[in-house]
Amino acid sequence: MPARYGSLAVLLLVVVAASYLAGSFEAGEWFYVKLSKPAWSPPGAVLGAGWALAYLLMALAAWQVWLGGHYARLGAVTWWLLLILTVAWSALFFGLHRIGWAWLELGLALAIALFCIRAFRPLSKQAAWLMVPVLLWLGFIWVWNLVLWTTNGGPLARFL
Numbered sequence: 001m002p003a004r005y006g007s008l009a010v011l012l013l014v015v016v017a018a019s020y021l022a023g024s025f026e027a028g029e030w031f032y033v034k035l036s037k038p039a040w041s042p043p044g045a046v047l048g049a050g051w052a053l054a055y056l057l058m059a060l061a062a063w064q065v066w067l068g069g070h071y072a073r074l075g076a077v078t079w080w081l082l083l084i085l086t087v088a089w090s091a092l093f094f095g096l097h098r099i100g101w102a103w104l105e106l107g108l109a110l111a112i113a114l115f116c117i118r119a120f121r122p123l124s125k126q127a128a129w130l131m132v133p134v135l136l137w138l139g140f141i142w143v144w145n146l147v148l149w150t151t152n153g154g155p156l157a158r159f160l
Contacts, residue, residue: 004067015055018084031097036151041144054137058083061130065123076119083112086138089145099149106142113138 042050062080065073086109093102113135121128 012056012059014081014084015059018087019052019055032094035148038144038147038151041148050137050141054134057130057134061120061124061127061134064127064130065120068123070123072119073123076116076123079112079116079119083109083116083134085109085112089141093145099145099152100154103142103145103149106138106145110135110138110142 058080062077065076065080086106088105089102089109092098092105113131117128117131117135120131
């Protein structure tokens with residue numbers, strides 16, 4: 001029984017560390033406040049809560065796969081570990097103020113999330129379903145990021 005919950009503790013520790021790292025990149029009042037934002041932009045608290053929930057669901061999904069004991073779980077969890085790199089979005093968007101690069105990174109994260117769901121599905125349908133809200137959250141942030149980039153002078157502004 002301790003090993004069962006020990007693996008959950010490790011996975012939760014990974015997502016808490018990722019959340020802490022992502023939250024350490026501050027936009028500064030001068031950057032985020034001055035951005036032209038669509039009316040449907042989430043407030044900062046919702047943005048933080050959305051990421052926290054996404055990371056929690058990711059940890060629970062990976063735990064379900066890990067508990068299955070299947071030999072393919074290592075490959076599936078490797079996709080999951082790559083998805084933790086969504087921390088780079090916070091660094092690019094808030095830390096470096098590179099909205100376009102952040103949008104590209106989220107596109108990569110969306111692809112990795114799809115691969116992760118695909119790898120999880122044969123091992124645990126529950127884990128795959130736990131990843132669906134994560135995929136939806138990433139898709140929402142990806143669209144929101146694109147709108148921010150476009151309305152704030154990104155190169156796609158000429159076309160949209």
